[in-house]
Amino acid sequence: MERVVGTVARGLRCxxxxxxxxxEDIVVDSVLKAAEVEGFQIRDQDIVSITESIVAxxxxxxxxxxxxxxxxxxxxxxxxxxxxxxxLSRNRFAVCLRGIAKGVKKIVLMLSYPxxxxxxxxxxxxxxxxxxxxxxxxxxxxxQFRELFGYKKHTFxxxxxxxxxxxxxxxxxTECEVIFSNNPKTILNYTKHVLTCDIxxxxxxxxxxxxxxxxxxxxxDNILAESIDHSGYNEHYGLLGSNKSTEDEIKLFPxxxxxxxxxxxxxxxxxxxxxxxxxxxxxxxFKDPVGKIWELADPVVSPAYTxxxxxxxxxxxxxxxxxxxxxxxxxxxLTQAISEYISNKNDDLVGSMEAQGTTPRKLTDLxxxxxxxxxxxxxxxxxxxxxxxxxxxxxx
Numbered sequence: 001m002e003r004v005v006g007t008v009a010r011g012l013r014c015x016x017x018x019x020x021x022x023x024e025d026i027v028v029d030s031v032l033k034a035a036e037v038e039g040f041q042i043r044d045q046d047i048v049s050i051t052e053s054i055v056a057x058x059x060x061x062x063x064x065x066x067x068x069x070x071x072x073x074x075x076x077x078x079x080x081x082x083x084x085x086x087x088l089s090r091n092r093f094a095v096c097l098r099g100i101a102k103g104v105k106k107i108v109l110m111l112s113y114p115x116x117x118x119x120x121x122x123x124x125x126x127x128x129x130x131x132x133x134x135x136x137x138x139x140x141x142x143x144q145f146r147e148l149f150g151y152k153k154h155t156f157x158x159x160x161x162x163x164x165x166x167x168x169x170x171x172x173x174t175e176c177e178v179i180f181s182n183n184p185k186t187i188l189n190y191t192k193h194v195l196t197c198d199i200x201x202x203x204x205x206x207x208x209x210x211x212x213x214x215x216x217x218x219x220x221d222n223i224l225a226e227s228i229d230h231s232g233y234n235e236h237y238g239l240l241g242s243n244k245s246t247e248d249e250i251k252l253f254p255x256x257x258x259x260x261x262x263x264x265x266x267x268x269x270x271x272x273x274x275x276x277x278x279x280x281x282x283x284x285x286f287k288d289p290v291g292k293i294w295e296l297a298d299p300v301v302s303p304a305y306t307x308x309x310x311x312x313x314x315x316x317x318x319x320x321x322x323x324x325x326x327x328x329x330x331x332x333x334l335t336q337a338i339s340e341y342i343s344n345k346n347d348d349l350v351g352s353m354e355a356q357g358t359t360p361r362k363l364t365d366l367x368x369x370x371x372x373x374x375x376x377x378x379x380x381x382x383x384x385x386x387x388x389x390x391x392x393x394x395x396x
Contacts (some may be wrong), residue, residue, distance in 0.1 A: 068099025
């Protein structure tokens with residue numbers, strides 16, 4: 001019978017993961033149990049996608065406000081520290097900010113505007129135009145910002161992040177001055193000692209600050225890049241990718257991820273005889289049209305994946321073939337012509353008209369986004385996503 005289903009993504013439930021659990025065995029056993037209960041078969045090139053959260057939980061990769069404070073103080077001492085370009089998030093940055101504040105005596109908090117790096121808005125673009133403010137050149141104090149724009153709460157969270165972040169700092173007994181600018185060098189007028197908290201632009205920001213005369217310049221990936229008093233850590237990303245666990249503790253991005261995915265792939269091969277691809281994913285990479293939030297608050301979509309997930313799609317646009325190359329055909333004749341064309345397509349379609357309109361992104365970014373949307377971030381309880389048919393095409 002003709003196959004009528006293409007890609008299928010299933011969110012799979014598994015036990016609640018605790019520190020010290022053997023994540024590799026749990027993942028494989030959960031997939032095998034789901035296959036048995038739901039009646040699907042495991043095939044070569046199926047994909048098992050695992051949220052970074054359960055990997056980090058199993059590793060016990062946690063740290064406290066005090067661990068953060070100790071590392072920050074060791075790097076900055078008693079200097080006034082510029083904390084610049086943080087994202088606006090209770091989950092992602094609030095606990096980190098408490099730790100940073102506890103480690104220093106004064107913070108100059110410099111927020112980008114009208115939005116943070118991932119699209120959380122402090123002020124509407126139209127209001128900037130109305131007030132005649134140029135966010136690329138104008139530096140605002142907190143008083144000036146309030147006079148121009150008043151008090152605005154976040155669309156989804158209902159939080160006034162200016163007050164929220166300032167209060168978090170002052171609760172640690174630390175002085176806090178808030179300014180608004182999109183130019184990294186602005187902070188050097190207040191202090192030469194800076195912790196840059198942006199995610200994807202952090203290397204450029206640090207370079208600009210050092211070239212502009214900054215003295216002690218660190219990024220979030222430098223904080224907890226090694227263990228502090230037996231804390232968790234991440235040697236590549238530090239605090240980047242961390243999430244709130246409790247009011248005083250964060251869960252860091254997982255470590256040794258490549259070993260984990262390779263081991264899971266090996267166990268699947270031993271138990272099923274199939275070559276299953278495996279990846280760990282964090283945030284997907286997509287933008288919300290209402291809140292304008294670009295989802296990717298993690299440093300990468302996937303910190304590790306097996307070799308079969310390397311590269312980008314090499315796909316042909318079916319509607320282009322139907323409307324152009326084979327516009328004079330229809331029915332079975334059209335189907336046969338397109339199938340033959342796909343079967344004989346080049347290994348590299350970059351620049352080809354037949355590939356226009358396809359998605360030239362990394363496979364792991366696409367699959368990670370699919371996985372993130374499938375598993376959700378709330379109470380679905382499906383931190384494992386099992387994907388079939390992803391590498392199939394019209395001819396399969």
